[in-house]
Amino acid sequence: MSSTECKQLHKDFGLMVTGLSLKDDLSNNEVLQIKEWIDNYSLVVFPSQHLNDQSHLEFTKKLGEPEPNHVSLGRDGVVNYFGTIGNVQPDGSVAGNSHKQTRFLTGNNMWHSDSSFRKVPSFVSIMSVYEVPEHGGDTEYVSARAAYSRLSSEVRELIEPLEVIHDYVFSRSKVADVDPAHAASLPPVHQKLVRKNPANKKKNYYIGSHAKSIAGWAEDAGRQLLDDLLVKATQPECIYTHEWQPGDLVIWDNRCLLHRGTGYDADKYRRLMRQTRVCGCGPTLDE
Numbered sequence: 108m109s110s111t112e113c114k115q116l117h118k119d120f121g122l123m124v125t126g127l128s129l130k131d132d133l134s135n136n137e138v139l140q141i142k143e144w145i146d147n148y149s150l151v152v153f154p155s156q157h158l159n160d161q162s163h164l165e166f167t168k169k170l171g172e173p174e175p176n177h178v179s180l181g182r183d184g185v186v187n188y189f190g191t192i193g194n195v196q197p198d199g200s201v202a203g204n205s206h207k208q209t210r211f212l213t214g215n216n217m218w219h220s221d222s223s224f225r226k227v228p229s230f231v232s233i234m235s236v237y238e239v240p241e242h243g244g245d246t247e248y249v250s251a252r253a254a255y256s257r258l259s260s261e262v263r264e265l266i267e268p269l270e271v272i273h274d275y276v277f278s279r280s281k282v283a284d285v286d287p288a289h290a291a292s293l294p295p296v297h298q299k300l301v302r303k304n305p306a307n308k309k310k311n312y313y314i315g316s317h318a319k320s321i322a323g324w325a326e327d328a329g330r331q332l333l334d335d336l337l338v339k340a341t342q343p344e345c346i347y348t349h350e351w352q353p354g355d356l357v358i359w360d361n362r363c364l365l366h367r368g369t370g371y372d373a374d375k376y377r378r379l380m381r382q383t384r385v386c387g388c389g390p391t392l393d394e
């Protein structure tokens with residue numbers, strides 16, 4: 108990897124890596140290096156990769172077990188490892204702002220961690236980019252690890268033992284109806300509020316739009332704590348905004364990052380990105 112160049116994207120997190128082709132066979136050392144970047148930088152951007160679904164899935168498997176898409180699994184009982192982000196349909200046509208799918212995807216414009224509503228939530232998400240709008244359609248990221256490091260010792264002590272109830276229907280119902288079979292497949296789950304990276308032992312808090320309440324707390328008090336932690340993590344200076352380019356291959360660590368879409372005009376522009384995810388090691392309560 109002598110020709111690999113790295114540039115940090117934000118003072119808290121994020122790394123851009125050039126000089127490594129993810130289409131090629133990667134050595135064990137290269138895969139280990141990528142996992143180390145994920146542990147230490149949380150967001151790893153590889154520009155100009157231009158992967159297709161096949162090479163994207165092959166790369167995904169190098170990082171762990173691909174996670175079945177929860178929509179096709181819950182609604183249709185079908186295992187499919189890809190999600191499509193954007194408004195371009197399989198036949199190449201475009202779904203505008205009023206289309207059900209476009210409205211459904213606006214749920215991603217709230218700060219969240221992918222799959223935090225699953226008993227075993229995602230380790231990473233991996234996005235491969237095909238078409239981007241001329242304006243908008245960026246993704247903002249913040250580090251809940253950096254946010255944790257800024258907490259007072261009193262707050263750290265308070266949140267250490269807490270469990271949070273994450274509920275997909277709670278969050279997604281704010282923007283669109285959830286198919287009944289899909290909803291039934293995703294009952295609310297308990298997640299640890301404070302998580303620790305198994306490799307470098309750095310802690311973060313684990314929240315986002317799917318976080319509904321604190322287990323054992325009155326609803327108002329739990330909501331207030333969750334909202335307060337979110338505000339602390341998402342101050343403007345904490346945000347890295349990624350302006351997507353066709354060919355980007357971007358990996359983010361869902362264990363400790365929050366992200367949200369900035370929105371775009373789906374009547375005016377085309378957007379097509381394909382996403383896979385890698386399963387986490389197990390329930391957060393067992394960490």
Ligand SMILES: [Fe+2]
Nearest residue numbers: 215220221366
């Ligand atoms: Fe997401």
